[in-house]
Amino acid sequence: MPQYILKRLMGTLGVMLVIAILAFFFVHMLPGDPVRMIAGEDATFQEMEILRQKLGLNLPLHQQFYLFMVNLLQLDFGTSLISGDAVYDVLSHRYVLTAKLTLVSLWFIPAGIILGVVAATHKSRFLDRACMVFSVSGISVPEFWFGLILIQVFAVKLQWFNPTGFQSLADLTLPAITVGMMGTAVIARFTRSAFLDVLSENYIQTARAKGVKRFNVTYVHALRNAMLPIITVIGLQIGFILSGSIVVEAIFGLPGLGSLLIESVVARDHPVVQTLLLLYSFHFVMINFVVDVLYTVINPQVRLK
Template sequence: MFTYIVKRILGMLPTLLLVVLAVFLFVRMLPGDPARLAAGQDADLETVNLVRQELGLDKPLPVQLTRYVVDLLHGNLGTSLRTKRPVAVVIAERFMPTMWLTLISMVWSVIFGMVIGIVSSVWRNRWPDRLCMTLAVSGISFPAFALGMVLIQIFSVQLGWLPTVGASSPSHYILPSITLGAAVASVMARFTRASFIEVMQEDYVRTARAKGVSELLVVAKHTLRNAMIPVVTMMGLQFGFLLGGSIVVEVVFSWPGMGSLLIDAVTARDYPVIQGLVLLFSFEFIAINLVVDVLYGAINPGIRYK
């Protein structure tokens, strides 16, 4: 297991290097001049050129890329063009609100989605199945930004029960986490249903039922572990989806997280912040895939890593 993990971590390095190269080139294709934005719209051409030279944007792209990679290897993400602060510090201030929102959304959506999926599979083609799948399809079909605005209108504007701006208390997490996790819960419900139906048609499950084992024990003991492997795979993919989807939700709820920071950085053409955030998102997604692979062995001891 340890050797497998080390190999996977080493395998991350080429992927991260490709991400660094792609993001570096992509952000420089964005329209607008970051030197002009940093100097101010009223600055003359000489001042803009001085700012461009100070920021190192006057150097050829290969030189800029080399300098950026060298700084990364030394743990330096650069300095924000907009705030003149270290990028690592800027991101660190916004990291925890986004991470907590993602984790809370993931926990409730996975639990809720799996319960709905299991109920649908046990009562397949009956009214509980139809009701649960109707809820699942509704959750997928409703865009996150629209759901967020509806929740704000009902629970904040009309009822006045929940706040909509900030992340200073547990109540601030309720509406954003519901908005962010609704689609994930729906996907998990449909995927869990399909996985459980497939496993429940296996011979060993039929044998257990023929022996008079209760349906609850059949689901909990004979079906759950074998059906969980593809579900765990989907959980990892959906966690990555939540990290990306948080950008829209953070804008809707004015959330002080990394998503809104990325929007501000793109607007200001703040290259170092954009590169740092995308690199962090990519690393998190790769790390999630590694964790999912390790969980396979915990769920099914028959899996061996080489």
């Protein structure tokens, strides 16, 4: 196990290095001049050149890339071109809110598994059809539309929640429902499919023939073996929430990483955009790493090769 973890961590570093290179050149391919965005439309050519030199944007691209990589290896993510604050400080304040939204949204994991198991154990019956209608609806309905409906009903009409902004954890209720709805639907569908495959296996039929209690057959033998593909989907959905809640944060006016990305792209704040891309990628890479390790915990027969 330690050798496997070390090998995977080394592979993770290689992946992050490639992502860092791609992130740098992708950001510099964005149209628009960040100096013009900072200096304003009324700035003279001389003022822009002074500012460009101050920010280091007058250097050739390969020199900027060299400095970027050197600073990155030292965990120095640079300074925001707009606010002048360290990128680490800018992201740390926003990251806390996004992390809270992610934690509150984790309700979709047990909800999706329960719906999938109920659908599989009641195949072709009313509960199965009802769960699958919910699942298909959750996948098909756009997040922005669903979020606006929740705001209209529960914030505007009933006035149970604030429509936008963040003052307390209660303000994350509607965003968490919006974000978790699709995750619940996806996990429910995968759980049903994986569960039905396991229930058709010979050892399940043998356990039933031996008189093993239905609860033990369903939730001890079948669910454990069906969890491998489900864990993969759960990991991906958590990554999507951490990195893909851009639309939801914009709708509910939450000052998280998603809204920061939109603001930074519009303002051509290259250091912040580059760091956000690296952070989003790091989320997915580490989640995949954790999922691979969990495989061996759930099913010891999985070989670490």
